[in-house]
Amino acid sequence: MTELDVQTLQRRLAAFASARDWEPYHTPKNLAAALSVEAAELLEIFQWLTPEQSARVMERPExxxxxxxxxxxxxxxxxxxxxxxxxxxxxxxxEKIDRNEFRFPVPDRRNPPEPDDRHSSE
Known part of the structure; x- marks a missing residue:
């Protein structure tokens, strides 16, 4: 099996769409909508599962x-x-991880904030 990388997969996706003349439909708006629909389809699988069932979802082949x-x-x-x-x-x-590491520093477990101080910076 060949090693996969993002650029190779993007080229394959672009070639797939191009061969079918789908480029006119692949606008940012349409792709964002399609992304949302697919994320909802992923969520649908988990919709009525308990947390325990959802943790075991990959155990069942179907x-x-x-x-x-x-x-x-x-x-x-x-x-x-x-x-x-x-x-x-x-x-x-x-870059987003970098910003989040700055925004949400690792708490000092030796000096935990008082319960009233936990949300004082919001």
Whole structure:
């Protein structure tokens, strides 16, 4: 099996769409909508499961297959969305993690905040 990377997958997705003349439909708005629909289809699998059942969803081949397919659909539309808008998905994620590490520092477990102080910065 060949090693996978984001750019290769984006090229494959673009070639797939191009071969079917789908580019006119792959606007940012349409791709964002499709991404949302696919994310909802992923959520639907878990909708009525208990937390315990949801943690075991990959143990059953029929649900594991559905989850993997929906994850693939979400990722495909996200990568196509990024390609159309010129967003480097891995760079965007890395920069977001950097901002979150700054915004949400690791708590000092030796001196936990008092209960009234936990939300004082909001």
């Amino acid at each position: 649900t594991a297959h559905r989850v993997a397919d929906e994850v693939a659909d979400v990722l495909a539309y996200l990568l196509q969305f990024c390609e159309v808008l010129g967003i480097d998905a891995l760079t965007a994620l890395s």
